[in-house]
Amino acid sequence: MTGETAEAGTAAAPSRTPRGRARTPVWVAGGLAALSAAVVLSLLVGANPLPVPALLDALAGGGGDEARFVVGEQRVPRTAAGLAVGAALGTAGALIQAFTRNPLADPGILGVNSGAAFAVAVGMAFFGVSDPSAYVWLACAGALVLTVVVYGVGAAGGPAAGPIRLTVTGVALGAVFAGLTTGLTLTRPDTFERMRGWSAGSLLERGFDVLLPVLPLLAAGLVLAAATAPALNAVALGPDVARAQGVHLGRVRVAVLAAVTLLAGGATAVAGPIAFVGLMVPHVVRWTVGPDQRRILLGTLIASPVLVLLSDVLGRVAVLPSEMPAGVVTAFVGAPVLIALVRRPKASGL
Template identity: 55%
Template sequence: MTPTRGTAERPLARAVPYLTGGLLLLGAAVVCSVAIGSKALGVGETLQALTGAGVDESATIVREVRLPRTLLGLVTGAALGVAGALIQALTRNPLADPGILGVSAGAGFSVTLGVAFLGLTGVQAHLWLAFLGAAAVTVLVYLVGALGRSGTNPTRLVLVGVALSAVLAGIQSGLTLLNPRVLDGMRAWAAGSLAGSDPEATRHVIPFVLAGLALAVWVAPAFNAVAMGEDLSRSLGVNLTVVRVLTVAAVTLLTGGATALAGPIMFLGLMVAHIARYVAGPDHRWILPVSLLLGPLVLLSADVLARVVVWPGELPVGVVTAFLGAPLLIVLIRHRGPT
């Protein structure tokens, strides 16, 4: 594959303020994520606990609960943010999102099947099952979008995703009811949550997410050509098959990994991809790093919100991202004009 140069070079000088601002915001989100919860900590306490000075209760909370959770948020947020940008580029569909298109549901379904019928347990097994499900749905969704005669109709793809998610979720909850003992632990996970994060599991998944990110960086330049249409990109020397296979692989690694850790989190990819395009313009070499920054930022903020709205309890973060992201879907379809 020959990476194609983008048409519009964005001077680094213009990007620097955005990236710096994003990093600062992300830092603030991390601090909030550590400080806010059923036991609220002051800034001083938080910093003390972070630097390892304190040994009291708050330091334990920070180290045992909040830090692993924040790490999980960073990993899944980055993965889903980049996956959202990738899947929009792959399907050339501005309404695409790993959650809406059913990729997360596929990963979750596959894990449930494996646990229910093959008795597979453990992080490793769950992870590979999630990859399997995510890959299957990504390929399926892509084929439906590509083979449908109305390939340019973005609504159809969304509907396929919604129908697929409904079927998978229905069968999944049926299985949960049939095998209550085996699958009881999966019920909380079904809503998409960062709570109860297991640092061991996160550590297992990080290499796969990094591999997915590396693939994303590698295919990003080609997407600038792909965006101009299949024929034009072919004539520019892009091997479309390679680009698509690599993108499916990247989406699988990122979404599968994130779903194995946190369950299905809807609308995050959609939000991130659109904000990233707004901030970074049409060049995919900029969209990806911006998505990488925005994903964790949005997810951690949503998670903090999830801990505040029903304080001292908390909501699954997937509920918050759906509530924040769904209006964007409505705005997008309203501004498309009559199709």
């Protein structure tokens, strides 16, 4: 049933394989190659640069103590965190853009990040939470509450209300919670001190102890995302067409909201709020692979970690001897892409 729906959705799209659009095996291979290169760079580059043989030795369990420490305790967990966070943020962005049919939708713009940040700040200020692995649950809970509220308020006007309303709601509620977080942290210097490290969005010192509890959540989110992808093709044609094709919109909505919460909340819990990955990557991927949501999701899943890892690598070497958090770098890479995007003659309107 869903298979037929998806086929119909693709067929109804304006063109199947227009000029200049890469064939699936080609871009998947290209994306995986870029991803491998990013992983290797992330293992090699840093304040303690390692030559390739030393890296291989250390990975195999040999080499000097220092190299083993750098690779095993720092680079490998950090790279794993970058992979997971990138994949999760990108997929969350692609899902929410497809579902709201809003090219500007992004977990950050829709306020999900500030919900997560507020929950973490409350935990730090009132419950003395200081262990990053405990932020996870707070961040997810905050993300869930905000996603549901933003969607509830934003979609209350029915489909006619349009994406602007959802964006306004997201920006408004996001600002409210950011304001609450500011008020909370400014009155408590110790919370302020902890929050400012977290809120830049960084992969520094995110070990396996932080990452492992989140991985099941991220995996569940990715599975949900994959399951809803065919239905999203029908959603792209409008709610009426989707319904006519037999898509159960209520079920898709619950699945998308759950997936976005798991993915964005989990990723934010690990790395803090990293902006732009969810906004930018699905757009760039759409240029390459076309409008089919299944391909967009797959492409985003591959391309987002590349962006996060490269941003992280760049942040390690850009301002030696200190580090620039990955979240800052993604904003500096992402904003120009967003601007270029909206300056194109045929920029998609709201």
